Amino acid sequence: MPNQPDLQLWLILFFPLLGALINGTIGRRLSKGVIGTIAIGSVALSFLWVARALSELGQLDSPHIERYFNWITSGDLKIGFDLSIDRLSSIMLLVVTGVGTLIHVYAVGYMDHEEGFWRFFSYLNLFMFFMLILVLAQNFLLLFVGWEGVGLCSYLLIGFYFLEKFAGDAAKKAFIVNRIGDFGFSLAMLLIVVHFGSLDMTEVFEAARKMPIEASGGVLTTVALLLVVGACGKSAQVPLYVWLPDAMAGPTPVSALIHAATMVTAGVYVVARSSEVFLKAPIAMEVVAVIGLITAVVAALIGTAQNDIKKVFAYSTVSQLGYMFVALGVGAFSAGIFHVVTHAFFKALLFLGAGSVIHALHGEQDLSKMGGLKSKIPITYGTLMIGAVAIAGVWPFAGFHSKDAILLAAHAHAPWMYWVGVFTAGLTAFYVFRAIFLCFFGEYRGKAHPHESPAIMYMPLVILALLSVAGGYLPVMDWLAPLYPAHEEAHDLTLIMISVAFAFGGIFMAYFVYVLNPGSADGYAKSLGGIYRAIAGKFYVDEAYDVAIVHPIEHGSRSVLMNGVEEVVVEGGVNATVAVSRSVGGALRFLQAGNIRSYALYVLLGAVIFLGVMAAGGGIR
Amino acid sequence: MPQLNAVPLSWYLMLSAILFTLGVAGFLFRRNIITVFMSIELMLNAVNLSFVAFSHHLRQVDGQIFTFFVMVVAAAEAAVGLAIILTVFKNRRTLSIDEVSSLKN
Amino acid sequence: MDLILFAFFATIAVACGISLVVQKHPIGSALSLIGVMGSLAVIYLLLGAEFIAAVQLIVYAGAIMVLFVFVIMLLNAGEETATGRSWPTRLLGIPLLAVFLGLLAYLLQRMSPSMGTVTFGAFNTGAREIGRSLFSKYLLPFEVTSVLVLIAILGAIVLARKEID
Numbered sequence: 001m002p003n004q005p006d007l008q009l010w011l012i013l014f015f016p017l018l019g020a021l022i023n024g025t026i027g028r029r030l031s032k033g034v035i036g037t038i039a040i041g042s043v044a045l046s047f048l049w050v051a052r053a054l055s056e057l058g059q060l061d062s063p064h065i066e067r068y069f070n071w072i073t074s075g076d077l078k079i080g081f082d083l084s085i086d087r088l089s090s091i092m093l094l095v096v097t098g099v100g101t102l103i104h105v106y107a108v109g110y111m112d113h114e115e116g117f118w119r120f121f122s123y124l125n126l127f128m129f130f131m132l133i134l135v136l137a138q139n140f141l142l143l144f145v146g147w148e149g150v151g152l153c154s155y156l157l158i159g160f161y162f163l164e165k166f167a168g169d170a171a172k173k174a175f176i177v178n179r180i181g182d183f184g185f186s187l188a189m190l191l192i193v194v195h196f197g198s199l200d201m202t203e204v205f206e207a208a209r210k211m212p213i214e215a216s217g218g219v220l221t222t223v224a225l226l227l228v229v230g231a232c233g234k235s236a237q238v239p240l241y242v243w244l245p246d247a248m249a250g251p252t253p254v255s256a257l258i259h260a261a262t263m264v265t266a267g268v269y270v271v272a273r274s275s276e277v278f279l280k281a282p283i284a285m286e287v288v289a290v291i292g293l294i295t296a297v298v299a300a301l302i303g304t305a306q307n308d309i310k311k312v313f314a315y316s317t318v319s320q321l322g323y324m325f326v327a328l329g330v331g332a333f334s335a336g337i338f339h340v341v342t343h344a345f346f347k348a349l350l351f352l353g354a355g356s357v358i359h360a361l362h363g364e365q366d367l368s369k370m371g372g373l374k375s376k377i378p379i380t381y382g383t384l385m386i387g388a389v390a391i392a393g394v395w396p397f398a399g400f401h402s403k404d405a406i407l408l409a410a411h412a413h414a415p416w417m418y419w420v421g422v423f424t425a426g427l428t429a430f431y432v433f434r435a436i437f438l439c440f441f442g443e444y445r446g447k448a449h450p451h452e453s454p455a456i457m458y459m460p461l462v463i464l465a466l467l468s469v470a471g472g473y474l475p476v477m478d479w480l481a482p483l484y485p486a487h488e489e490a491h492d493l494t495l496i497m498i499s500v501a502f503a504f505g506g507i508f509m510a511y512f513v514y515v516l517n518p519g520s521a522d523g524y525a526k527s528l529g530g531i532y533r534a535i536a537g538k539f540y541v542d543e544a545y546d547v548a549i550v551h552p553i554e555h556g557s558r559s560v561l562m563n564g565v566e567e568v569v570v571e572g573g574v575n576a577t578v579a580v581s582r583s584v585g586g587a588l589r590f591l592q593a594g595n596i597r598s599y600a601l602y603v604l605l606g607a608v609i610f611l612g613v614m615a616a617g618g619g620i621r
Numbered sequence: 622m623p624q625l626n627a628v629p630l631s632w633y634l635m636l637s638a639i640l641f642t643l644g645v646a647g648f649l650f651r652r653n654i655i656t657v658f659m660s661i662e663l664m665l666n667a668v669n670l671s672f673v674a675f676s677h678h679l680r681q682v683d684g685q686i687f688t689f690f691v692m693v694v695a696a697a698e699a700a701v702g703l704a705i706i707l708t709v710f711k712n713r714r715t716l717s718i719d720e721v722s723s724l725k726n
Numbered sequence: 727m728d729l730i731l732f733a734f735f736a737t738i739a740v741a742c743g744i745s746l747v748v749q750k751h752p753i754g755s756a757l758s759l760i761g762v763m764g765s766l767a768v769i770y771l772l773l774g775a776e777f778i779a780a781v782q783l784i785v786y787a788g789a790i791m792v793l794f795v796f797v798i799m800l801l802n803a804g805e806e807t808a809t810g811r812s813w814p815t816r817l818l819g820i821p822l823l824a825v826f827l828g829l830l831a832y833l834l835q836r837m838s839p840s841m842g843t844v845t846f847g848a849f850n851t852g853a854r855e856i857g858r859s860l861f862s863k864y865l866l867p868f869e870v871t872s873v874l875v876l877i878a879i880l881g882a883i884v885l886a887r888k889e890i891d
Contacts, residue, residue: 608826627729639740642826649819656752659756669778673775682855686859689778696875699794700882703793703794
């Protein structure tokens with residue numbers, strides 16, 4: 001690859017890092033205005049630099065790679081600090097920095113009354129740094145650095161209100177569950193090194209391209225499946241999704257940025273990036289599609305019974321990520337990425353809007369204590385409504401285009417997938433509008449005095465709303481088309497109509513249950529009995545994990561490691577060393593009699609020994 | 622049997638060794654600090670003899686220079702050492718070496 | 727002639743040495759030491775070291791030992807009491823010394839064929855040779871020892887004066 005003009009890609013990473021360092025070290029003494037400016041400014045600068053780089057690169061027919069320095073050299077393996085932009089990462093870069101900037105602006109307003117303002121923005125900028133490393137990385141190891149880094153920042157930010165126990169627990173849960181995924185990713189990397197001898201993506205994908213399609217298991221399938229394990233952890237798919245709903249313990253901008261628009265899409269990004277590997281491993285692709293489908297349905301079902309507005313949107317995120325996985329699994333990579341983009345718009349909008357509602361109600365998050373807010377906080381209402389319509393998949397809003405692309409591709413692959421997807425779309429519309437209706441319609445059931453958010457908070461909402469409306473017309477799929485094999489998509493009008501019909505059906509059902517007959521929901525819930533309880537109890541997945549995994553590990557740790565190994569081996573070893581040391585010292589103490597004459601005796605003894613050695617050695621000369 | 626006017630060098634060195642051993646014996650077995658100190662002087666003298674003997678043997682004056690310096694140092698040492706003994710006597714009221722053992726254990 | 731002189735004065739030296747170790751009263755030890763130094767001075771003369779012999783008598787026996795005697799008189803040291811506690815010394819000291827002397831004797835005996843003999847007059851050095859060497863080759867040690875002596879003087883004064891409190 002000839003070295004193209006040096007665009008200083010590292011600056012994209014550097015601006016947020018600088019912001020994080022400044023805010024992290026001296027932020028405590030800076031005023032809120034300064035902190036906010038530094039935080040927003042650094043991300044905005046990144047965005048501008050990305051824009052500049054892309055404008056200079058033009059068509060990006062081949063990736064632009066910049067190699068900075070040799071990071072690890074071990075035998076034949078060389079891993080450098082290499083950044084690259086190609087068509088896929090350019091889209092992710094724009095989304096991450098663009099939506100990131102908007103959320104930073106919003107957060108300055110939202111976090112205004114919070115302690116640790118400087119700490120929040122330091123972490124947020126640090127997150128941007130790691131996410132950008134992830135996106136820009138040219139080799140798997142550097143990507144993993146970003147991967148782990150965003151996991152760390154996610155932990156720091158979820159546990160931001162560290163004085164609350166549930167926040168700390170949620171942060172730990174997120175980190176630990178992610179770790180399981182990371183383990184899969186590490187194994188994938190090791191396998192790649194062993195088989196391909198390099199971690200550089202260009203080299204690996206070149207080699208993969210030349211290999212035959214694996215009908216049954218093989219190296220590529222194993223690598224792909226291990227990557228999927230990692231992606232399941234990061235992108236909250238079954239069975240590693242349990243951390244995402246709990247992650248709502250963090251401040252709302254965090255939920256919007258990390259757990260909706262950027263970090264959780266990292267798994268999707270990695271799979272899309274490694275399309276060469278996946279295309280040669282059809283088994284893995286099937287697995288991906290099935291996992292995505294199951295996740296989409298299960299999460300949508302759970303979302304219908306949640307009472308916390310943020311949890312509804314959290315499960316919605318899990319469900320939408322499932323859609324993206326379905327797209328990847330059936331081979332419609334560009335459709336999956338398209339959905340990443342549109343999802344970033346409307347999910348960030350939904351979360352930020354929810355944050356605006358929570359802010360208006362001074363911290364209330366329970367849907368049962370909301371209601372009738374559409375007249376009191378109109379701007380929030382308007383933008384949230386747009387977001388809801390977008391996610392429901394109604395034409396011409398953004399969600400319609402991307403979701404339909406996925407559904408059509410699914411139908412082309414296997415019709416049953418299409419039907420499950422369409423049913424889930426209906427559920428999506430239902431639970432989103434349930435939340436909207438419970439929140440904004442009817443009578444106000446709470447006790448606070450709602451007021452509209454300040455401009456710094458609703459401006460990003462407006463911008464995101466515009467993007468949610470028009471985003472469907474961004475030529476993302478055309479831009480990505482050269483990267484992936486052509487996909488014959490029958491532009492079947494019937495299928496599209498059916499999906500829109502399901503969407504409207506969901507909206508109408510929600511309207512019927514929650515607006516026309518308020519209070520009837522409880523009646524329906526009771527009649528569904530056991531099924532409803534299972535759904536409301538999140539299918540008891542958390543409890544199952546607790547019994548099967550968490551408790552045994554805790555018990556085992558306590559009995560075997562703490563009482564056994566720690567007491568006997570470690571403590572015992574240390575104490576034994578101390579005892580030996582003390583006894584030897586005690587014995588040697590008698591030499592120090594304080595008696596000068598015995599010292600002289602020892603000197604004489606030494607001299608005698610010396611002479612003896614000399615005599616034994618044959619004297620002088 | 623050596624000639625009447627040629628004494629083997631090793632006899633001088635043997636004398637030095639005996640005197641040195643006597644000095645060590647005095648150092649180990651006497652309790653009075655001053656006597657111990659004098660044993661040290663005896664040891665130094667023995668070594669001086671050794672130096673001078675070798676100086677004669679090697680036909681160089683350097684051994685005698687060394688003896689010279691040893692004497693200077695012995696003088697300085699005697700002065701300071703006796704001052705210390707005086708101070709110890711003032712504080713401890715004893716001249717027994719065994720009772721000056723605060724550094725015990 | 728040398729042999730007789732050497733044997734005579736060597737015997738005196740050893741006898742005085744034994745006397746030093748054995749005497750009960752410190753003043754007896756001091757006088758024995760003077761005896762040793764005197765005999766050694768004669769032996770130095772036998773070895774041709776005139777200057778050193780003179781210095782030995784003047785400085786060592788004449789000044790240092792006088793200092794010793796003064797201190798013994800000042801402290802009014804009496805006869806020594808029986809030895810006490812140091813058991814390792816009693817037990818190990820004598821054998822070790824015997825071994826020490828034995829080893830030295832052995833080594834000397836090994837070396838003795840390669841060493842020559844000492845004849846009076848074979849090598850005479852007087853003040854001239856010593857002075858020449860002292861002020862050319864050994865100038866630095868010479869100057870340093872003068873500093874050493876200064877320090878010793880200061881030390882002795884500081885240590886032995888009465889406390890000004």
